Amino acid sequence: MIKILPSILNVPDNDVQKAIDKVKDFVDGIHYDVMDGRFVPPTTFTVEDFKELDIPLFTDIHLMVDHPEEVIEGYAQAGANLLTIHYEAEQKDVRATLEQIKKLGCLAGLSIKPKTLVTDVPDDLWEYADVALIMSVEPGWGGQGFIAEVLDKVRYLRGKFADKDINIDGGINADTAHQACIAGCNMLVSGTYIFKSPDYRKAVESLRH
Numbered sequence: 032m033i034k035i036l037p038s039i040l041n042v043p044d045n046d047v048q049k050a051i052d053k054v055k056d057f058v059d060g061i062h063y064d065v066m067d068g069r070f071v072p073p074t075t076f077t078v079e080d081f082k083e084l085d086i087p088l089f090t091d092i093h094l095m096v097d098h099p100e101e102v103i104e105g106y107a108q109a110g111a112n113l114l115t116i117h118y119e120a121e122q123k124d125v126r127a128t129l130e131q132i133k134k135l136g137c138l139a140g141l142s143i144k145p146k147t148l149v150t151d152v153p154d155d156l157w158e159y160a161d162v163a164l165i166m167s168v169e170p171g172w173g174g175q176g177f178i179a180e181v182l183d184k185v186r187y188l189r190g191k192f193a194d195k196d197i198n199i200d201g202g203i204n205a206d207t208a209h210q211a212c213i214a215g216c217n218m219l220v221s222g223t224y225i226f227k228s229p230d231y232r233k234a235v236e237s238l239r240h
């Protein structure tokens with residue numbers, strides 16, 4: 032089963048709650064992009080924004096921030112289900128951050144940017160992470176083109192870890208979703224493709240085929 036997680040980074044009229052309400056019946060969760068203006072140039076949502084939302088679904092918090100260890104507790108307490116950190120982010124110790132996430136009762140996700148090699152991350156760290164998130168665009172902005180080369184990383188991970196949740200983020204549409212699933216992804220984040228489409232349900236269904 033493929034899980035579809037809409038990214039609510041760029042939604043019509045910036046009305047995040049309305050966007051969530053409109054997709055909640057036919058998606059598997061919500062992907063929430065947190066940017067700190069340091070790890071990536073833009074600044075987006077904070078934990079305070081998150082607390083104001085009513086998300087009756089699985090929530091994947093994508094932390095594009097340095098020192099994620101300083102913010103994860105707040106998101107966990109506010110109801111996050113999956114907290115995804117970046118391997119490249121400044122932090123004391125990646126493994127310790129993942130452990131902290133698990134101790135807080137959340138699933139621990141580990142992400143790499145397009146230019147980071149999948150083999151830069153030790154296999155035991157991939158093994159320890161509940162979810163691997165492969166970025167298929169440079170983190171920071173929605174609406175960019177899919178970098179197909181990153182599918183090699185998905186194939187590598189799927190070859191090593193048959194049961195791992197493998198997620199992909201950036202430039203996902205019906206065509207690239209298909210490629211990603213063949214490569215081994217079982218989770219897909221998609222923002223622009225869903226929220227620029229005239230029929231959200233149809234767009235989501237097209238990602239499942």
Ligand code: DX5
Pocket residue numbers: 038039040041062064093168169170171172173174175200201202203220221222223224
């Ligand atoms: C980019 C974010 C993505 C982004 C995906 O840094 O992590 O989640 O919103 O948006 P699309 O689907 O437009 O590439």
Ligand code: ZN
Pocket residue numbers: 038062063064093200220
């Ligand atoms: Zn994201």
